[in-house]
Amino acid sequence: MEVTRLFDILDQYLADFPKEDALCGKENGIWIKHSTQDYVNRVNWISYGLMQLGIKKGDCIATITPNRPEWNFLDMAIMQIGAVHVAIYPTISESDYNYILNHADVKLIFVSGWELLRKINNIIEGIPSLSDKVYTFRNLRGYRHLNELIEIGRANPSPEYLKQIKDSIVSDDVVSIVYTSGTTGNPKGVMLTHRNFLTNIHGVLPIIPTTNQNRILSYLPLCHVYERMMNYTWQYLGIPIYYNENLAKIQEEMVEVQPDIFTTVPRLLEKMYDKIIAKGRKLEGAKRKLFFWANDVALDFNFNQSKSYFRKLKLARKLVLNHWYKALGGNLNTIVTGGAAIQPMISKVFWAMGVRVVEGYGTTESGPVIAVSDFFKGGLEFGTAGHILPGTQVKIAEDDEILTRGKHVMKGYYKAPEQTAEAIDKDGWLHTGDLGKLTPEGRLKITGRKKEMFKTAFGKYVVPTILENKVSEDSLVDNIMVVGENKQFAAALIVPNFPDLRSWCNRKEIPYTTNEEMVKNPDVIKKFKKIIDYYNTTFGETEKIKRFILIGYEWTIQTGELTPTLKLKRNVLLKKYEKQIEQLFA
Numbered sequence: 001m002e003v004t005r006l007f008d009i010l011d012q013y014l015a016d017f018p019k020e021d022a023l024c025g026k027e028n029g030i031w032i033k034h035s036t037q038d039y040v041n042r043v044n045w046i047s048y049g050l051m052q053l054g055i056k057k058g059d060c061i062a063t064i065t066p067n068r069p070e071w072n073f074l075d076m077a078i079m080q081i082g083a084v085h086v087a088i089y090p091t092i093s094e095s096d097y098n099y100i101l102n103h104a105d106v107k108l109i110f111v112s113g114w115e116l117l118r119k120i121n122n123i124i125e126g127i128p129s130l131s132d133k134v135y136t137f138r139n140l141r142g143y144r145h146l147n148e149l150i151e152i153g154r155a156n157p158s159p160e161y162l163k164q165i166k167d168s169i170v171s172d173d174v175v176s177i178v179y180t181s182g183t184t185g186n187p188k189g190v191m192l193t194h195r196n197f198l199t200n201i202h203g204v205l206p207i208i209p210t211t212n213q214n215r216i217l218s219y220l221p222l223c224h225v226y227e228r229m230m231n232y233t234w235q236y237l238g239i240p241i242y243y244n245e246n247l248a249k250i251q252e253e254m255v256e257v258q259p260d261i262f263t264t265v266p267r268l269l270e271k272m273y274d275k276i277i278a279k280g281r282k283l284e285g286a287k288r289k290l291f292f293w294a295n296d297v298a299l300d301f302n303f304n305q306s307k308s309y310f311r312k313l314k315l316a317r318k319l320v321l322n323h324w325y326k327a328l329g330g331n332l333n334t335i336v337t338g339g340a341a342i343q344p345m346i347s348k349v350f351w352a353m354g355v356r357v358v359e360g361y362g363t364t365e366s367g368p369v370i371a372v373s374d375f376f377k378g379g380l381e382f383g384t385a386g387h388i389l390p391g392t393q394v395k396i397a398e399d400d401e402i403l404t405r406g407k408h409v410m411k412g413y414y415k416a417p418e419q420t421a422e423a424i425d426k427d428g429w430l431h432t433g434d435l436g437k438l439t440p441e442g443r444l445k446i447t448g449r450k451k452e453m454f455k456t457a458f459g460k461y462v463v464p465t466i467l468e469n470k471v472s473e474d475s476l477v478d479n480i481m482v483v484g485e486n487k488q489f490a491a492a493l494i495v496p497n498f499p500d501l502r503s504w505c506n507r508k509e510i511p512y513t514t515n516e517e518m519v520k521n522p523d524v525i526k527k528f529k530k531i532i533d534y535y536n537t538t539f540g541e542t543e544k545i546k547r548f549i550l551i552g553y554e555w556t557i558q559t560g561e562l563t564p565t566l567k568l569k570r571n572v573l574l575k576k577y578e579k580q581i582e583q584l585f586a
Contacts (some may be wrong), residue, residue, distance in 0.1 A: 004171045005194045007043075007080040009235050014040050017238025023069035026245035026253070034069050046077035046146075047162055048153030053108070053133070057082030057165065060104045060177065064088045064097075064120070065112035067222050067243040070137050070146060072231075074110055075222075079194075081162065082169050085176045086189075087223035089564040090116055091557045098123040099186050100179050103415065105129040110146065113138045171195040177414050178225050178364050189414030192225070196367035199407040201233050203389035207358070207374040209334060210237055214260035217253060217329075219244035219268075224565055225368045226338050226360075230263045251327060258331040266342035267566045269335070269357075273349055274475045276324055278500055281507070294320035298352035299345055303380060313352060325353045336360060338369070339565050341446055341465070343473050344382035361385035361446055363432050365423060367408040370394060370432075371444040384443040394444065395429070401450055402436045403429040435463065452570060454485035460542035462490050467543060471535045475500050476528070479555050481568050482545065483581055489546040491584040493577055494528060495555050516552035525550065547584045551577075 001012045013022065014036050021033040034042075055061065061078050063085065065071055071087075078085045086104045088097065090112070097120050101109070107129055111117055113136060124130060135144045171194045179187035216234050218241050220227035234241055242257045244250050251272070254262075280291040294316040300309065317325075325332070335350060338360040347357045358380075360372035371394070373379055373386030380386070388394045393405040409430045412420035424430050435448040448463030455461055464482035467490065471480050478497040484490040498515050501524065505512045510523055518524055528550060536544040555561035561573055574581065 003198065003236065005079070005166075005169055005173075006175055006197055006232060007076050007166070009232060010040050010043060010076060013235055013238055019238065019240055021240045021242075022235075023072055024240065024242045025068045025070075026243065029245075031242070031256075032069075039069075039073070042073045042150060043076040043080070044157075044159070044162070045150045045153035046073055047081050048157050049149040049151075050077060050081055050083065050108075050153075051158060051161065051165075052152050052156050053149075055081060055083050055107060057168070058084065060084045060086050060106045061108045061110070062086040062088055062101060062104065062106040063110045063223075064090050064116050065110065065137060066090055067218055067220075068112070068137065069243065070110075071222050074146075079175050080169075081165050082173065084174055086179070087176065087228070088179065089221055089223050091564050093560070094119055094123065096187060098126070100189075101127050101130070103186075103189060104177055104179075108133045108135065110135045110137070112136070114140060117143070169194075171198065172411075174411055176228075178223070178228075180364055188416060188419060190225075190364045191411040191414050192367055193411055195407050196410060197229055197232055199391060200229050200362075200367050200369050200389070201236055203391060203408075204230075204233060204369060204372060205236070206390075207372060208233070208237070208261070208336075209375065210239060210261060214239045215257055215331075216241045216261055216263075217244060217250075217257045217259040218242065218263070219247060219250055220263060220265065220339075221564060224339075225364045226362070227263060229368060230336065254329040254332070255327070256329075258329040260331055260333045261336065262332060262334075263336045263338075265339040265566060266337055266346060267340070269337065269342065269346050269350065270472070272328075273346055274497060274500060276327075277475050278503055281503055291320055295349075298349045301348040301352040302382075316352070317354065321353050325355070328353075328355065334358065336372075338362065338372075340567065341383075341385075341469055343469060345473055347382055359385050361434075361436075361444060363430075363434070365410045365430055366404055366432070367410065369408070370402070370404050373443070378441050378443075381439070381441070381443055384439060384445045386443055388442070388444060394438070396437055397431075399450070400435045400437065400447065402432045402434045402444070402446075404432060405429045456484055456490070456542060457486055457488045458542065462543055464490075467492075467535075467539065467545065470538060471532065471545070474531050474535070476504065476531060479561075479568070481570065481573055483574070483584070487585045490543060491581070492532070492545045492548040493551055493573065493580070494548050495551045495553075496524075496528070498554065514552075519550035519552045549577075549580050549584060 003009055018036045020035045022036040022039050023034045024031050061083055063074055075085055088100055135146055137146055139145050174191045175194050176192050177189040179189050216239055222228050244253055283291055297312055297316040332355050335355055335357045342359055350357045358373045360369050362368035362370045369389055371385045371388045391406055392408055395403050397403055405428045433450045434446055435450055436444055436446045448465050453461055453463050467482045468480045471477055476497055479495040481493045482490055502512050532545050557564055561569055563569055
């Protein structure tokens with residue numbers, strides 16, 4: 001069955017992979033499962049309902065919700081009537097909601113519940129295109145419910161008219177506007193087509209070692225283009241998807257679901273590893289010694305290690321590492337990571353456990369994947385994003401910027417022809433803004449972000465992400481931002497990993513008061529100086545972090561320092577800590 005539009009995946013799924021648990025969500029601790037047939041029925045009923053409401057081809061419909069099966073119902077229903085899905089992060093600010101909803105001229109909004117309704121209630125009246133058409137996924141007084149729309153569709157089926165609309169949709173039609181997380185300025189609306197997503201799907205299919213008997217546990221936001229593209233890929237392959245209810249419960253749900261494959265960003269894997277190490281530090285005597293011996297073996301993992309090493313690894317797995325593996329559900333085969341560079345040491349630990357980690361690279365504007373490591377000959381190397389996807393062109397510009405061209409590249413930025421022309425040159429090359437190089441074997445290595453690179457007062461360039469990724473290897477470091485543009489040296493703002501810091505203080509018999517007080521404690525500052533001194537040995541003289549300041553609270557999406565994809569909002573941080581940064585260079 002030929003799939004030329006994303007909604008064609010549904011027909012293929014129903015014909016080739018009928019499942020009782022095609023999409024599964026957790027409500028009040030209970031898994032609610034939707035069969036493939038139920039999925040298709042609900043999609044069609046919602047399409048009929050949307051047509052009854054007067055939604056036409058090209059109209060924008062917004063969703064604001066954590067992951068849930070209803071997101072998929074709406075997504076497919078919207079696209080098969082030719083409307084445009086604007087999937088918005090549930091964690092952004094009111095001002096960003098206001099900008100996006102007005103900029104996209106949305107006709108309808110679907111939100112999950114009261115918490116998100118409160119975030120947009122003040123701005124609903126100021127969206128001329130919207131009227132009062134807000135629907136919820138929970139039965140809330142005074143608001144329409146998604147089930148009402150489904151009932152409208154069930155009562156007014158129009159399959160022939162729906163088929164006419166579907167037949168008029170081509171692969172180059174815009175299926176979604178994805179608003180970038182906006183580390184600087186207003187978010188930009190990336191227009192992605194059926195062809196953009198399908199080019200990526202076909203590119204990654206040979207890489208993913210799956211069968212339709214696998215299971216997926218999904219926790220990354222579906223409004224993030226990386227998770228969304230992979231979500232379509234799982235459906236294309238007929239693999240059931242289980243949605244995480246709460247990130248705090250993800251390890252518990254991994255044991256319940258026993259997923260074979262897991263898509264993630266490096267940050268979660270780092271947190272998982274930190275928890276493992278924290279447990280090891282609580283051990284004593286021979287158990288503690290054995291634990292850290294196995295950890296050292298894991299950190300030495302490499303694909304070309306000697307036979308004697310793999311004999312040692314076999315013993316380490318039997319005695320220690322298999323216990324770590326069971327905490328991941330005991331069935332995990334592959335982790336696909338993207339969104340940021342993963343520390344090689346984290347990859348090595350998971351490979352040593354028996355979980356294969358593949359790293360990908362891309363941008364929202366490229367639909368998203370440009371390169372990904374694979375299991376073919378020469379497809380794996382720690383610290384690289386692997387080979388370029390088939391059908392995708394990449395070249396490195398003179399200033400080391402990564403450029404890409406092909407059917408995966410976006411149609412453009414919505415209502416922004418000038419910004420589109422800046423991003424895509426006259427020859428069709430998308431300028432990613434990322435810096436990188438191609439290894440002799442054809443693997444792509446990311447070296448930094450063009451806009452984030454700065455020059456010191458001595459005219460030397462510093463790529464902060466390289467330093468930040470390296471220092472973040474230490475379990476006591478939760479987050480770090482390197483600064484120093486036009487200054488004499490590089491310096492850093494550091495957020496400690498407070499649970500680990502508390503454990504360290506307990507071991508050193510240092511009374512722990514509050515986070516804000518502990519970052520001023522001389523012994524704590526001395527410990528972080530040792531950490532910085534250790535990692536400075538791996539940097540050139542002009543890159544070394546000469547001064548730092550410890551921050552007394554965690555940076556989060558909610559407090560505004562991180563984007564929804566957990567990247568640093570550098571401009572926000574520079575403004576927020578302007579006085580502290582001045583002191584660093586005083």
